Amino acid sequence: MDIPIEWYLVLSAFLFVIGAAGVLTRRNMFIVLLSIELMMNAVNINLIGFSRLHDNFIGQHFVLFTMTVAAAEAAVGLAIVTSLFRNRQTTMVDLFDLLKG
Amino acid sequence: MVEKVLFIVFAALAVGSGVGVITRSNIVHALILLIFSFVNVAAIYLLTSAFFIAVVQILVYAGAILVLFTFVVMFLNLRQYQSMEQLHPVQKWVALIMTPLVLAEFVVVALAATWTAVGGPFDRETVAAGGGNVALLGERLFNDALLPFEIASLILLVAMVGAVVLAAKEGREFMETRAWADTDEERIPEFVEEEV
Numbered sequence: 013m014d015i016p017i018e019w020y021l022v023l024s025a026f027l028f029v030i031g032a033a034g035v036l037t038r039r040n041m042f043i044v045l046l047s048i049e050l051m052m053n054a055v056n057i058n059l060i061g062f063s064r065l066h067d068n069f070i071g072q073h074f075v076l077f078t079m080t081v082a083a084a085e086a087a088v089g090l091a092i093v094t095s096l097f098r099n100r101q102t103t104m105v106d107l108f109d110l111l112k113g
Numbered sequence: 114m115v116e117k118v119l120f121i122v123f124a125a126l127a128v129g130s131g132v133g134v135i136t137r138s139n140i141v142h143a144l145i146l147l148i149f150s151f152v153n154v155a156a157i158y159l160l161t162s163a164f165f166i167a168v169v170q171i172l173v174y175a176g177a178i179l180v181l182f183t184f185v186v187m188f189l190n191l192r193q194y195q196s197m198e199q200l201h202p203v204q205k206w207v208a209l210i211m212t213p214l215v216l217a218e219f220v221v222v223a224l225a226a227t228w229t230a231v232g233g234p235f236d237r238e239t240v241a242a243g244g245g246n247v248a249l250l251g252e253r254l255f256n257d258a259l260l261p262f263e264i265a266s267l268i269l270l271v272a273m274v275g276a277v278v279l280a281a282k283e284g285r286e287f288m289e290t291r292a293w294a295d296t297d298e299e300r301i302p303e304f305v306e307e308e309v
Contacts, residue, residue: 014116015116015117015120015160015161017228018223018224018228019117019120019124020161021219021223022220022223022224023124023127023128023157025216025219025220025223026128026131026216027127027128027131027150027154029212029215029216029219030128030131030132030134030135031131031135032212032215033135033208034134034135036204036205036207036208036211036212037135037200037201037205037208038135038200038201039198039200039201040140040199042140042143042182042185042186042191043134043135043140043143043199045182046144046147046182047134047135049147049178050131050134050147050150053150053151053154053174056166056170057154057157060158060161060163060166061161063161063163064162064163065228065230066230066231066232066233067230067232067233067234067236067239068233068234068235069235069249069250069253069254070257072163072165072166072250073250073254073257073258073261075163075166076169076254076265077261077265079169079170079173079174080265080268081265081268082173082174082178083173083177083178083269083272084268084271084272085272086178086181086182087181087272087273087276088272088275088279090181090182090276090280091275091276091278091279091280092279093189094185094188094189094279094280095279095280097189103189104197106201
């Protein structure tokens with residue numbers, strides 16, 4: 013017996029909203045990056061669920077590419093955090109409000 | 114029936130540790146909770162019989178991305194910021210109002226719509242007869258999505274070069290910080306003393 017697609021959608025909605033709340037509320041840049049990973053994971057759950065529902069592999073291909081982009085995003089994001097921390101000695105995102113090199 | 118019970122258990126654990134991620138003030142605790150959440154999501158992929166994706170989820174997310182996060186967190190001395198205010202002063206109220214509304218909207222739409230399966234070529238029996246999930250997924254990937262696959266490798270290369278360029282120190286500064294390592298003078302960064 014298959015798990016209904018609605019369950020995947022509801023689980024994914026919960027994880028996505030948790031990630032969005034983390035991005036909105038937290039000041040620490042690391043937690044913001046972790047919340048973005050959480051949101052990407054929520055999208056992946058949807059893709060896997062629909063891949064199962066429609067009995068094809070397209071959703072699973074999309075998940076592979078999402079993971080590639082997530083890995084690239086994490087590497088570049090962490091590099092930006094490192095260089096920002098070196099310049100400003102903080103990781104609180106609301107303190108980075110100057111457009112000045 | 115067993116599948117549904119397991120789905121509920123893993124989903125509850127994933128959502129619970131997800132809430133933990135955004136409420137901890139210690140970043141390492143948040144990281145470990147996020148790894149736990151990803152492992153639970155991998156278990157859900159296993160229940161959905163997406164076996165390759167489940168293994169890649171653990172290898173890439175829990176194994177590579179979050180270990181990278183942990184390394185960077187340990188590079189930077191962040192303990193002194195734990196006592197600071199962690200929540201954004203204005204946006205936390207916006208999030209408190211908006212996120213339940215958006216969640217309710219998602220759930221209502223997901224439950225109200227009727228989802229019809231189009232009935233693709235790879236149902237459980239076909240996949241089992243054709244050599245399993247991994248073999249067929251790879252075969253379809255290299256037949257249907259070869260160009261995106263190659264572009265993905267290019268994206269990874271660009272991200273790697275970009276990360277090195279962004280994170281590398283300036284030339285002269287790097288040489289200066291290295292200089293003391295060759296002399297007898299022992300320099301302990303002050304934060305190491307603070308930690309003890």
